[in-house]
Amino acid sequence: MTGDLAMHRDVLTVIGAGGIGQAIARRSGAGKTVLLADNNDETLASTVESLSAGGHHVLSRSVDVASAQSVRGLAQYAASLGNVTHLAHTAGLSPAQASAQAILAVDLLGVALVLQEFGAVVAPGGAGVVIASMAGHLVPALTAEQEHALAHRPPVDLLSLDFVSRVNEPAFAYPIAKQANHVRVRAASAQWGRRGARINSISPGIISTPMGHLELDSAAGDGMRAMIAMSGTGRIGTPDDIAAAAAFLLGPDASFITGTDLLVDGGVIAAVRSGTQ
Numbered sequence: 001m002t003g004d005l006a007m008h009r010d011v012l013t014v015i016g017a018g019g020i021g022q023a024i025a026r027r028s029g030a031g032k033t034v035l036l037a038d039n040n041d042e043t044l045a046s047t048v049e050s051l052s053a054g055g056h057h058v059l060s061r062s063v064d065v066a067s068a069q070s071v072r073g074l075a076q077y078a079a080s081l082g083n084v085t086h087l088a089h090t091a092g093l094s095p096a097q098a099s100a101q102a103i104l105a106v107d108l109l110g111v112a113l114v115l116q117e118f119g120a121v122v123a124p125g126g127a128g129v130v131i132a133s134m135a136g137h138l139v140p141a142l143t144a145e146q147e148h149a150l151a152h153r154p155p156v157d158l159l160s161l162d163f164v165s166r167v168n169e170p171a172f173a174y175p176i177a178k179q180a181n182h183v184r185v186r187a188a189s190a191q192w193g194r195r196g197a198r199i200n201s202i203s204p205g206i207i208s209t210p211m212g213h214l215e216l217d218s219a220a221g222d223g224m225r226a227m228i229a230m231s232g233t234g235r236i237g238t239p240d241d242i243a244a245a246a247a248f249l250l251g252p253d254a255s256f257i258t259g260t261d262l263l264v265d266g267g268v269i270a271a272v273r274s275g276t277q
């Protein structure tokens with residue numbers, strides 16, 4: 001492929017080059033320029049190598065999603081490559097990996113920054129997905145006032161909101177951040193809609209990735225295995241299960257779907273909510 005032709009390709013930006021990001025890039029990247037971004041250079045290099053070996057046209061860039069400047073630079077770089085038609089935001093930290101503060105910075109603030117900056121460059125007809133989590137469905141609902149603040153305050157203010165700044169347990173920071181993602185995506189659908197683009201979130205259940213296995217090996221592991229056992233599917237999810245849902249939401253069959261969350265959890269939340277034994 002010549003440089004000229006490559007310049008006219010649509011751009012799929014995948015932020016987070018881990019298990020789920022890699023599966024989405026592989027599933028949805030053919031024929032596009034895939035811009036992969038992560039803050040871990042090793043992960044980035046190995047994912048680029050694997051996708052390139054599979055025939056994809058891949059570029060990479062280091063990004064820290066908790067930094068406004070870094071995310072803005074990534075969005076501008078994506079726009080310089082061609083039409084920013086597709087975005088998959090998968091970067092995240094889980095409770096077994098990081099402090100509450102780091103989880104809130106990456107999983108809550110990071111998503112707000114990505115929605116804002118990519119909402120400013122996404123092409124008409126484009127679409128994005130944010131990978132949230134079923135954990136966001138497991139915590140009590142926010143009050144109307146909390147929800148309004150999470151939806152509309154500028155990203156820079158989010159971590160200093162009273163009820164956010166008081167969170168100091170990683171196991172609580174994660175579901176709060178993921179619930180905030182649902183709220184922020186709903187609100188961002190207006191900004192994206194004004195550009196003729198759509199944005200949704202996916203809430204995965206327990207998925208077999210490096211992050212999923214870290215959590216299964218942690219103190220929370222027994223509870224997670226019990227949830228899998230009680231679910232309708234009775235199995236762990238694969239990165240490809242999430243990539244299939246992302247392909248649907250990013251594609252033409254979802255043209256009337258925006259500002260919502262798709263739960264892809266093998267039935268865990270259904271079982272928990274209905275008290276299935």
Ligand SMILES: NC(=O)c1ccc[n+]([C@@H]2O[C@H](COP(=O)([O-])OP(=O)(O)OC[C@H]3O[C@@H](n4cnc5c(N)ncnc54)[C@H](O)[C@@H]3O)[C@@H](O)[C@H]2O)c1
Binds near residue numbers: 019
């Ligand atoms: N695996 C699961 O069981 C599961 C379940 C529910 C939700 N999720 C969510 O799915 C998303 C993807 O998870 P995964 O399973 O692919 O995990 P993963 O650990 O394989 O990939 C996550 C990637 O995010 C990157 N990252 C972390 N902090 C970053 C930062 N500040 N800036 C840029 N990149 C950063 C990591 O380097 C890593 O490559 C996460 O948001 C996670 O919370 C995962």
